[in-house]
Amino acid sequence: MEAVLTHLRDAIERGELAVGEKLPTEAELGKRFEVSRSVVREALRALQALGLTVSRAGKGTYVAAGGPVQNPVFGAYSARDLIEVRRHVEIPVAGYAATRRTQDDVDLLTHLIGKMEQEPDPTAWVALDTLFHISVAQASGNPVFRKIIEEIRDALARQSTFLNQLGDRRRQSDLEHRALVEAIVGGSEGAAVRAMAAHLEHVETTLNTIVRPGTAQHPQMKAKKQHE
Structure with a gap:
């Protein structure tokens, strides 16, 4: 989970994943990192707690900010x-x-x-x-x-x-x-x-x-x- 989170967080903070951009699906991320969807889900929750992403029901996860909020x-x-x-x-x-x-x-x-x-x-x-x-x-x-x-x-x-x-x-x-x-x-x-x-x-x-x-x-x- 830490490896997936670190990779996604770095990509967002470097601007490789821009604000407003949609992240790959849980299945796609799981395949890319060779981990289960539950591992990916935990990493996405951590990103959301940091304020870096937002989850939209039925649409997916989107980048919300280029850096973590001060108050998770x-x-x-x-x-x-x-x-x-x-x-x-x-x-x-x-x-x-x-x-x-x-x-x-x-x-x-x-x-x-x-x-x-x-x-x-x-x-x-x-x-x-x-x-x-x-x-x-x-x-x-x-x-x-x-x-x-x-x-x-x-x-x-x-x-x-x-x-x-x-x-x-x-x-x-x-x-x-x-x-x-x-x-x-x-x-x-x-x-x-x-x-x-x-x-x-x-x-x-x-x-x-x-x-x-x-x-x-x-x-x-x-x-x-x-x-x-």
Whole structure:
């Protein structure tokens, strides 16, 4: 998928595929790159999330811009929308989870992170990732928080897929999730808040790196600059 995406993205950004031009069909692209149509479909979804293409029902996929938009869209919500809401919801939620979690919550989160670390299938991992964040919200003891995360679960899944495909985020996400689980299990509100904040900061940094290669700062460097 990455090879197909890279080739099409480069062709668009170099102007070989002009704005308004129709891309070959999924079948044609699959034959050209010797991959399945499902692989091509994932690459086309990533192009659309980047704002490079638009899909027109019954007509095909067309080039929409010569470069990626600054604010990719995942389903009904943009990356900026998701980051803003997640900062205001999931960071305090992590703190509440650390002080209110039940043994059932601890068992579920521990089970989920273990499965994620061992899951070989990317699609299954994304489903577990979404369930993990819903379960953290559930551990907060406030059903409203869970409802909020469930509302954006489709967008979170699309964003997670995007980050794993283009930003190779999966291994790092597992480490960040493990740190969060350890903080919640340990009952440390401060550690849980810091772990979730670091997780979201890395998500945002990876998104910026994908959209604007070479411009995003590592979270520690960004924090240092702000401090100075």
